[in-house]
Amino acid sequence: MQKPSWWQRLHWPEYCSEFLGTAFLVFIALSAVTFDFGFGSPLAVVFPDSSVRRLITGLILAGSGPLVAISPLGKLSGAHVNPAVSLAFWLQGKMHQHDLVCYIASQFLGAALGAGLVVLIWRERAASIHNGVTVPGVGYPIWSVFLIEMGLTCLLVLMIFLFVSSHRLMLWTPLISWLLVAFMYWLAAPISGSSLNPARSFGPALVSWYWRDQWVYYLASPIGALLAVILFRLLSLVGIHDVLTAKMFHAPRYRCIFKNVKAPQLNTDQDGKLIEPNKTY
Template sequence: MPRRYAFGRAEEATHPDSVKAAFSEFFSTFIFVFAGEGAVLALDKMYGDTALGASSLVVIALAHALSLFAAVASSMNVSGGHINPAVTFGTLVGGRVSLLRAIYYWIAQLLGAVVASLLLMLATNGMRPVGFSVASGVGQLPALLMEIIMTFALVYTVYATAIDPKRGSLGTIAPLAIAFIVGANVLVGGPFEGASMNPARAFGPALVGWRWRYHWIYWLGPFVGAAIAGIVYEFGMIQSEAPHHTHHQPLAPEDY
């Protein structure tokens, strides 16, 4: 493997920073999924299982943007604020996190999404989580392409505002920029295939609500889009030497 990539040292698995970062990802993903999926269930409670109107779409986009802003901002200094297995994969492809750290994050993110979905079902007196589905007449390949494009935009924004060594003071607004692109993408992709961009956001409701139809789209699409963004930005825009963890040091949050 190139020197810029690292599996992670054995001591990193039990290092307090790694454990803190994993817990941070768990809680922040919980916050995001609870609010995002909760907004969907709230609309269903108020209006029933009706067609998605423009006002409902705006509400869902806003709920995702606001909660993601809070989730990223509250975890950025501890874990880097991924809140998304695809974002973690994009940084892994770019050599910004070790494989071991990425695995920690993936487990934490998925658990956070599942716990959020379970508690949401309990708190709504048994309402079944909805998750994501491909709209009638859209097709699997167009839905997959939509997820690839939207996740590319998300991870490209993450790289530009939160990772790029030359970001300077721009890093201050990284949570806002990341939240904005997710909210904007929900407005675009929501009526077609739900606009997940996040395998954890899709997995938690799918498991608890047991809705698996076309679920693979919400894994493959985001991972492909994230990988493309990581490669394009890391090797096309930054063009720097290997990241600071090339000697297999655990990442500091600011290096994420």
Template sequence: MPISRIAIGSPAEIGQADALKAGLAEFISVLIFVFAGEGSGMAFNKLTNDGSTTPAGLVAAALAHGFALFVAVSVGANISGGHVNPAVTFGAFVGGHITLARSFVYWVSQLLGSVVACLLLKFATGGLTTSAFSLSSGVTVWNAVVFEIVMTFGLVYTVYATAVDPKKGNIGIVAPLAIGFIVGANILAGGAFDGASMNPAVSFGPAVVSWSWDSHWVYWLGPFLGAGIAAVVYEVFFINPSTHEQLPTTDY
């Protein structure tokens, strides 16, 4: 069972050179992802007089986030595994592929990367701020939690199938593309309802810069639950425990 392989690690692990390098890689990857993804929404608003909530704005957001995530995962894959998402890191932790100590390094780096990206956007746009994630009219917090659970389940399940599974073979080559595609598709499905975060870091940066925390917990609870469920399902049903090996962090 995946739960039996969960490892806490030691505090000393946080200061190890490879952990710090992996943290720096996650910081840069998230910065790239959030700057491009959130920046595309700001650019669309500027060009259309706040039209980012239109169907065209939704498609633009899906494309920008899908493209940017493909790149962000690719550039971090050989160093940190290219998680680019605290929920993905949590899913890897639940499956026994990363220790809690190293996960902490990733989480801090991912959150800082998002905040810095949003601050850079604010400076570069002359003081415009990225909008915090929020629920659409008629959408309750529990509606949004379900959305985030299901969407993040799909994301982390894709990560496991294309990047984590030791039987993945050549399919691992397309892992960053598949991960970008599922995020883009999920934004098309859920963006009009709760913004389709699937990533606590993506929600955290705009919330800090705009200092808007309404229903922010939704964007942590849903993704972490979805990631944990996906990790357990894939590990239990599709990865043979007898042949399982602890994977290096560069392979999720």
């Protein structure tokens, strides 16, 4: 039999799931910002205090990721929806290199779609907040913005790793990530825009064709993910177990394309064929 080509050996259902999941995340996030802070916002009448509106916005936009995670899309792909998260799992030895590249490409393309839908649907309201482009806050030096984005991404990835390394906590990963991201957005949005996600920043920057200071968001988050992996490995020296799964919400009946998974699963080899359940590879 002829061996499948490299094109056929890729995991297209997972990549499509990441594409759609990231598009949903970016659309909801930018729509929340538009509705709460855009021109003619009804929420501004009810809550004139911008801090209160920012907290409400954080709770809405941060909830999009967990919704993807518990959906069939997220149960299949793992709902990374963030290049920094995928990079962290790869550094931890949980992803094949070709899957990492395709996940990141899917996430950036999905973010572009989500941002494009926001511009198409919200139009003038979206334009009034510059289509949700993440930019440094006025008066804050660029180095402080960089450190905040790096530090918050590090904290987010480390929290994810700590939860998915525990059989008791792993199913609660979507909930804790929702609360943590909402809190981060509430605190850091006026300073850095609280992106924590290079794809989330790329989408609105692309549709707005605005690239000033965007390098901060493409560089700070990956470095934060690298620091989180280092910290997690240091913690593993004092008793913390290894990451059990590379999925934000692990459902055993969904196939798993990741490496060295120690949670119940349907495993596949690199050709996408099912292999022995519960076997790490």
